[in-house]
Amino acid sequence: MPEKIFHRINRLNDLIKIKATGTPKQLARKINTSERTLYDLLKTMKKYGAPVKYDRFKQTYYYSEYGTFHVKFIKNDT
Numbered sequence: 001m002p003e004k005i006f007h008r009i010n011r012l013n014d015l016i017k018i019k020a021t022g023t024p025k026q027l028a029r030k031i032n033t034s035e036r037t038l039y040d041l042l043k044t045m046k047k048y049g050a051p052v053k054y055d056r057f058k059q060t061y062y063y064s065e066y067g068t069f070h071v072k073f074i075k076n077d078t
Helices: 003-017 024-030 035-047
Strands: 052-055 060-063
Touching (some): 003 035, 024 035, 035 052
Antiparallel strands (some): 052 060
């Protein structure tokens, strides 16, 4: 997976956590991608367990459960 995709998913996660995504069109612009690619990224996040939902009234994506999505290596101290 190219570095650009990791960056977009991390940015997407940050915006979802604070419920500041805007509409899909606005969000695609915020993460510098197309709407089609945005939907693909959201689909991938959902595939890996992210409970992403969209609130039409507030016009933002959000997580329906408390948590965060990590795309990075985490070192274990074992």
